[in-house]
Amino acid sequence: MAGIRAICTGSFWGLVGIVALWAAGTGGCGNTKSPDSDGQGNPPPAALGGTNSAGQSGQASPAADPLHPVVQIETSMGKITVQLDAEKAPLTVANFLQYVQEGFYNGTIFHLVAKGDVVVGGAYTPDLKEKPTNRPPVRNEAHRALKNTRGTIAMVRRPDATDSATCQFFFNLADNPRLDFQDQTPEKYGYCAFGQVIEGMEVLDKIGMVEVEDLPDFPLKPVQPVVIRSIQQIR
Numbered sequence: 001m002a003g004i005r006a007i008c009t010g011s012f013w014g015l016v017g018i019v020a021l022w023a024a025g026t027g028g029c030g031n032t033k034s035p036d037s038d039g040q041g042n043p044p045p046a047a048l049g050g051t052n053s054a055g056q057s058g059q060a061s062p063a064a065d066p067l068h069p070v071v072q073i074e075t076s077m078g079k080i081t082v083q084l085d086a087e088k089a090p091l092t093v094a095n096f097l098q099y100v101q102e103g104f105y106n107g108t109i110f111h112l113v114a115k116g117d118v119v120v121g122g123a124y125t126p127d128l129k130e131k132p133t134n135r136p137p138v139r140n141e142a143h144r145a146l147k148n149t150r151g152t153i154a155m156v157r158r159p160d161a162t163d164s165a166t167c168q169f170f171f172n173l174a175d176n177p178r179l180d181f182q183d184q185t186p187e188k189y190g191y192c193a194f195g196q197v198i199e200g201m202e203v204l205d206k207i208g209m210v211e212v213e214d215l216p217d218f219p220l221k222p223v224q225p226v227v228i229r230s231i232q233q234i235r
Contacts, residue, residue: 029122029123029130029131029132029133029135029166029167029168066086067085067086067087068083068084068085068086068087069083069084069086069093069097069233069235070082070083070084070198070233070234070235071084071097071100071195071231071232071233071234072231072232072234073105073200073228073230073231074228074229074230074231074232075110075203075207075226075227075228075229076225076226076227076229077203077206077207077226078200078202078203078206079199079200079203080197080199080200080201080203080204081197081198081199081200081234082153082195082196082197082198083195083196083198084096084097084153084194084195085145085146085194085195085196088141088144088145088146088194089141089144089145089146089192089193089194090141091138091139091141092138092141092145092155092165092192092194093194093195095135095138095165096155096169096194097233098135099122099133099135099167100231100232100233101233103230104131104133104167105122105167105228105230105231106228106229106230106231107125107126107227107228107229108121108122108123108124108125108131108227108228109121109124109125109126109222109225109226109227109228110207110222110226110228111123111124111128111218111221111222112212112218112219112220112221113207113208113210113212113220113221113222113226114173114220115173115208115209115212116173116174116208117172117173117174117176117208118170118171118172118173118176119170119171119173119204119207119208120156120168120169120170121168121169121170121226121228122156122167122168122169122228123167123168126225126227128218128221131167133166133167135166135167136166137157137163137164137165137166138155138163138165138166139163140155140157140162140163140164140165140189140190140192141192141194142180142181142189142190142191142192142193143181143189143190145181145192145193145194146193146194146195146196147175147177147180147193148172148175148176148177148179148180148190148191148193149172149175149176149193150172150173150174150175151171151172151196151197151201151204152171152172152193152195152196152197153169153170153171153172153193153194153195153196153197154169154170154171154172154179154191154192154193154194155168155169155170155191155192155194156168156169156170156191157191157192159186159187160186160187161186162186162189165192170191171197171204172193173204173205173208179191179193180193207226210222210223210224210226211223211224
């Protein structure tokens with residue numbers, strides 16, 4: 001079992017939550033393959049701005065702007081609309097949309113809430129079971145992506161492995177410059193922010209204020225589950 005580590009020197013302790021999930025189970029979203037050694041490769045079949053796969057036909061229309069697709073996250077506390085940025089983080093957005101179009105996130109929870117800091121989710125069910133996936137990790141695009149400012153969505157990764165993000169993501173409840181790219185080392189490569197909340201920030205703030213508890217493998221877990229009922233691409 002991996003230890004819980006702070007993201008950067010001087011971080012507010014709650015930020016360890018972003019990597020705390022690596023202390024439980026296999027450390028992410030099921031068993032994953034190794035990332036491509038050169039970090040290159042084509043985006044997954046769910047092309048940026050495309051329609052949903054056959055299993056969810058009719059639930060989304062082609063994006064008006066392929067470089068800035070929009071998803072709606074329906075949670076048990078309200079809806080959050082997020083505009084993704086495939087111009088700055090194309091591989092990350094394509095990876096996220098593939099999970100969205102597969103319905104992977106439906107029924108998962110926000111399993112960690114650090115008040116005034118971050119909200120983390122996308123991998124566990126309400127009974128704290130990890131959802132399996134065989135999708136390989138995505139290359140970390142933090143060096144060219146958005147900054148980790150309030151209202152941005154970013155990928156969770158291992159602090160000791162630059163290209164280790166799979167399905168888990170977090171929302172920044174505040175400006176978190178210490179999570180941005182600083183240098184080429186794994187510890188300071190940063191966390192790739194790939195979108196911005198455009199509607200429903202009040203919902204995210206409400207989630208950020210829920211009562212939490214500390215369990216052995218799940219610090220700062222909401223006492224009452226905050227469920228992601230669905231994520232759909234709406235344009």
